[in-house]
Amino acid sequence: MKAAYDVVVVGSGYGGGVAASRLSRAGQRVCVIERGREVPTGAFPGRLPELRRELQLNGGKMRSGARTGLYDFHLGADIHVLVGCGLGGGSLINAGVALRPDARVFADRAWPEEVTKDELLDLGFERAQIMLRPSRYAKAPELTKYRALETASAAFGQDPVAAPVVVSFEDTVNPAGVAQPACTLCGDCCSGCNVGAKNTVAMTYLPDAKAHGAEIFTELSVSHVEKRGQSWRVHIVATDEKDGAPRYVDAKTVVLSAGTLGSTEVLLRSRERGLKLSDRLGEGFSANGDIIAFALGGRQKVNGIGVGEPPKFDGATIGACVAGQIELPDHGDLDHSMIIQEGVLPSALAPLLPVFFIKGGRLLGAAQSLIKGVYQGPLSHLHTFFVVSHDDAKGHLKLEKGSLRVHWPNVAEQPVYARVDEALTKAAQAVGARYIKSPLATTSAGTKPATAHPLGGCGMGEDATRGVVNHKCQVFDGANGEGVHTGLYVCDGAVIPRSIGCNPLLTITALTERAMVHLARDHNLGFDTAPLRDRERALPLG
Ligand SMILES: Cc1cc2nc3c(=O)[nH]c(=O)nc-3n(C[C@H](O)[C@H](O)[C@H](O)COP(=O)(O)OP(=O)(O)OC[C@H]3O[C@@H](n4cnc5c(N)ncnc54)[C@H](O)[C@@H]3O)c2cc1C
Numbered sequence: 001m002k003a004a005y006d007v008v009v010v011g012s013g014y015g016g017g018v019a020a021s022r023l024s025r026a027g028q029r030v031c032v033i034e035r036g037r038e039v040p041t042g043a044f045p046g047r048l049p050e051l052r053r054e055l056q057l058n059g060g061k062m063r064s065g066a067r068t069g070l071y072d073f074h075l076g077a078d079i080h081v082l083v084g085c086g087l088g089g090g091s092l093i094n095a096g097v098a099l100r101p102d103a104r105v106f107a108d109r110a111w112p113e114e115v116t117k118d119e120l121l122d123l124g125f126e127r128a129q130i131m132l133r134p135s136r137y138a139k140a141p142e143l144t145k146y147r148a149l150e151t152a153s154a155a156f157g158q159d160p161v162a163a164p165v166v167v168s169f170e171d172t173v174n175p176a177g178v179a180q181p182a183c184t185l186c187g188d189c190c191s192g193c194n195v196g197a198k199n200t201v202a203m204t205y206l207p208d209a210k211a212h213g214a215e216i217f218t219e220l221s222v223s224h225v226e227k228r229g230q231s232w233r234v235h236i237v238a239t240d241e242k243d244g245a246p247r248y249v250d251a252k253t254v255v256l257s258a259g260t261l262g263s264t265e266v267l268l269r270s271r272e273r274g275l276k277l278s279d280r281l282g283e284g285f286s287a288n289g290d291i292i293a294f295a296l297g298g299r300q301k302v303n304g305i306g307v308g309e310p311p312k313f314d315g316a317t318i319g320a321c322v323a324g325q326i327e328l329p330d331h332g333d334l335d336h337s338m339i340i341q342e343g344v345l346p347s348a349l350a351p352l353l354p355v356f357f358i359k360g361g362r363l364l365g366a367a368q369s370l371i372k373g374v375y376q377g378p379l380s381h382l383h384t385f386f387v388v389s390h391d392d393a394k395g396h397l398k399l400e401k402g403s404l405r406v407h408w409p410n411v412a413e414q415p416v417y418a419r420v421d422e423a424l425t426k427a428a429q430a431v432g433a434r435y436i437k438s439p440l441a442t443t444s445a446g447t448k449p450a451t452a453h454p455l456g457g458c459g460m461g462e463d464a465t466r467g468v469v470n471h472k473c474q475v476f477d478g479a480n481g482e483g484v485h486t487g488l489y490v491c492d493g494a495v496i497p498r499s500i501g502c503n504p505l506l507t508i509t510a511l512t513e514r515a516m517v518h519l520a521r522d523h524n525l526g527f528d529t530a531p532l533r534d535r536e537r538a539l540p541l542g
């Protein structure tokens with residue numbers, strides 16, 4: 001790593017990937033710093049012991065697992081949060097559903113007005129779609145799990161539709177010039193795609209950034225940033241070395257894209273060391289009304305457990321993690337809208353499922369072969385539902401003894417959870433199944449809500465009394481007014497000031513695309529967005 005760059009991007013999820021790609025295309029010398037590891041296609045966990053090694057649990061005093069583990073679980077006193085850790089961030093382990101929120105979301109006064117005043121939000125969504133290429137699987141209605149969702153949808157009098165997912169369903173060379181083979185419908189998207197068909201940030205924006213000169217460093221964590229005259233000093237420690245020597249790198253521009261938890265944590269630490277920031281820092285945390293729940297014992301086969309790559313079981317076509325969804329907009333009250341998606345559990349979890357879901361499952365698991373139990377027995381009738389909706393975004397992120405903690409007293413009383421319970425109970429009844437809110441309900445972990453869509457903490461606002469960043473993602477320089485710290489940006493889920501009622505990856509990408517256009521205009525920079533595949537030969541997959 002050099003001593004200084006024009007731009008340091010912290011984190012490599014959607015926000016970080018967009019910033020690195022666009023700013024390196026603008027001729028800036030860009031350095032990306034990611035706390036996690038690079039996981040090449042083929043090296044994602046396919047078996048339970050591998051999956052276990054990728055788990056890190058963070059819960060106040062309690063900590064276990066490698067700090068570079070792909071699955072970073074924050075166990076909270078009120079709510080649990082799951083985020084991805086690795087080169088590509090959450091994109092490595094997410095289901096890839098890419099939706100644009102209901103227009104009423106952006107009309108809410110939680111956002112600064114400017115966000116929808118210019119045409120750049122639409123341009124952001126357009127660019128996000130060109131790079132990430134969401135598509136609906138044409139044969140989705142033929143999948144067993146889609147048909148099971150169809151039966152469940154009778155409860156709402158509304159048919160499901162195929163869900164747009166960032167998956168390549170045909171062999172392709174993508175806009176970053178990377179060759180991607182077609183999806184094998186193995187279902188293992190949430191443990192990482194070992195085929196290379198998921199259009200992750202590691203397959204799209206990051207190779208684009210690298211091809212334009214960005215330098216990318218992994219297994220390094222940013223602790224805080226410090227203003228030094230006209231530039232910024234970014235303080236770094238090795239992620240998994242407890243006593244590694246601290247180091248730093250300087251840059252004129254710093255883009256914090258460490259995710260909702262990560263960017264808020266970096267700014268909270270920076271504030272502890274004297275950086276002037278809005279008092280809204282850490283406020284406005286939302287779980288995006290995100291819920292995972294199950295139903296078991298129904299009449300219909302679901303085939304909702306992945307088979308992996310290479311397949312652990314022949315004879316079942318699963319489909320990408322999410323293939324169908326039931327859209328339930330409430331035209332009177334936005335906050336009552338919800339989307340119910342059917343989901344697939346990764347094949348690496350298969351050995352645990354009899355234990356979680358079936359009475360005496362431990363014995364059953366021992367007595368029967370795993371294949372019979374999971375792919376042919378009762379668990380082939382297991383429905384997994386992902387729901388997205390709305391909450392009041394009143395959670396708080398705080399530093400406690402140097403680590404980030406999520407606080408949201410009585411979050412479980414948020415009306416969204418009762419509404420979703422009611423809807424899923426009806427869906428389970430429609431398929432003749434038993435609704436299982438949480439297979440861990442008898443443990444303290446299972447009684448609390450959990451989310452994989454954390455938002456907020458550095459929310460956008462008109463000024464520092466209402467937000468931490470402005471509509472261009474520039475960080476306000478104090479508790480009042482519209483003044484900003486020159487060269488300091490937050491671009492990721494942290495800037496979203498409310499729940500958005502749909503899966504957030506496309507919105508995060510679009511808001512960052514929008515912010516990059518403003519950054520370029522404000523600094524007399526320019527960049528083109530022409531796909532690399534049209535300009536240069538394809539890079540081999542790897
Ligand atoms: C299992 C699962 C399924 C999901 N399914 C969907 C879905 O279908 N559709 C959808 O839209 N969303 C989905 N999501 C959510 C989505 O993936 C996230 O909202 C998205 O990844 C957030 O993007 P981001 O840019 O804000 O941050 P992230 O993608 O979280 O990236 C932040 C990056 O910063 C790194 N980082 C953190 N702290 C530091 C630090 N101090 N120094 C250096 N690096 C740091 C992290 O390791 C990470 O790589 C899912 C998430 C999970 C976990």
Ligand code: SF4
Pocket residue numbers: 167168182183184185186187188189190192193194195196197198319320321
């Ligand atoms: S279903 Fe399998 S091959 Fe297709 S995107 Fe998901 S993990 Fe990759």
